[in-house]
Amino acid sequence: MWATLQDQSFLLGAVLVTLVHATKFGELNLGNPVTGRYLALLPGAKVRDFVGPYAYHVALLAFLGVSLTAYYLACQLSPDILQGAASCLAM
Numbered sequence: 458m459w460a461t462l463q464d465q466s467f468l469l470g471a472v473l474v475t476l477v478h479a480t481k482f483g484e485l486n487l488g489n490p491v492t493g494r495y496l497a498l499l500p501g502a503k504v505r506d507f508v509g510p511y512a513y514h515v516a517l518l519a520f521l522g523v524s525l526t527a528y529y530l531a532c533q534l535s536p537d538i539l540q541g542a543a544s545c546l547a548m
Contacts, residue, residue, distance in 0.1 A: 467532055471525055478524045482517055 461467050483504050487493050496502060505513050 461529070461532060470532075471528060474524055474528050475521055478521060479517065482520055 485492075485496055485502065485504060487496055499506070508516070
């Protein structure tokens with residue numbers, strides 16, 4: 458466990474996952490036909506405009522925590538397990 462957390466490639470991947478997910482968390486989906494109409498009325502709206510700062514930060518931290526946990530668990534899978542899963546799904 459500690460060896461994975463100290464590996465430079467794992468830490469770089471964790472930083473990239475955090476940056477990409479934090480950026481995507483703040484975006485609104487203008488392509489959604491239901492909410493796109495309402496968001497078109499508010500051209501400069503951001504996610505923070507719809508919730509308070511405390512709720513936004515709690516939700517962001519929870520989202521990033523789950524993302525980093527999933528990334529860590531995915532890094533713990535051995536290549537043999539991934540090859541076995543790929544061969545089962547390819548059938």
